[in-house]
Ligand code: ATP
Ligand code: MG
């Protein structure tokens with residue numbers, strides 16, 4: 001089964017050709033990061049317009065790189081939510097047009113199911129059941145993946161997502177957008193024990209997260225230093241903030257795995273590209289004898305290969321979308 005997949009939920013226009021769910025024949029991404037940088041974040045109207053300009057070329061490039069003819073494509077898959085409505089609509093309309101013109105089945109895919117599926121591409125042997133820590137720009141979920149298309153959410157954030165916290169703290173300490181990769185980079189030069197920021201929700205039972213208090217703690221600290229006229233080291237704040245996030249994510253994930261007696265743990269989403277988080281999860285899983293899967297860096301952030309992979313398992317389940325498929329900005333996981 002060969003699937004052409006399209007992803008346009010945020011600021012990446014992406015297309016990929018994926019065979020049998022796990023073999024990536026092409027994975028093309030046109031990023032808009034540079035365009036949004038001067039505004040300090042993604043501007044939805046600009047994102048939609050740029051998706052519209054890029055999508056046709058990105059899809060053609062994916063087909064050309066894969067050396068696949070249109071007749072070899074079995075289905076067209078597309079992210080239909082969650083995400084920015086105008087951005088999603090560009091991908092959905094393009095996929096519907098292709099499916100209609102080529103008379104191929106259409107598959108609407110949940111963006112987070114795509115992030116989770118990235119693990120199947122990185123590790124060809126990886127299969128459910130396992131526990132997945134989903135940490136992205138808009139989500140922080142602990143998900144029990146019971147089957148390829150069956151999920152149970154064990155806990156999620158009550159306020160900000162982990163990636164959102166990275167982006168907001170990065171802005172506050174003058175690192176700019178996108179904040180996650182920049183905090184990751186400067187943290188190398190900083191002392192993670194310079195400031196002890198709170199570890200939110202760590203002591204409470206249950207598996208929910210909260211990051212807005214941590215973000216406020218960083219902002220308060222910066223204000224105090226400013227009022228006292230004391231200088232602070234950007235790298236120390238970055239490293240100390242990152243250490244707090246990483247500790248909470250790692251401990252909660254391992255606690256959930258132990259409580260639900262799960263020996264396999266995976267990660268998904270942009271924040272799983274974070275080096276400190278990857279190292280911490282590796283060490284914790286090693287110590288507690290858990291098997292760990294972490295997507296390759298390129299598969300952590302938004303891409304279409306992961307959408308093609310998730311779509312394959314939906315296709316196997318006999319699920320199909322029809323041409324009334326619409327973008328759903330706040331689509332729930334189940
Ligand atoms: P969602 O997937 O929830 O809809 P999104 O698609 O915008 O949101 P992703 O593309 O999965 O999110 O991830 C982007 C987020 O990941 C951003 O918040 C970014 O700062 C963060 N991020 C990317 N790389 C790193 C890194 N190395 N360290 C920490 N955070 C990172
Ligand atoms: Mg993105």
Ligand code: FE
Nearest residue numbers: 136137301302
């Ligand atoms: Fe994403």
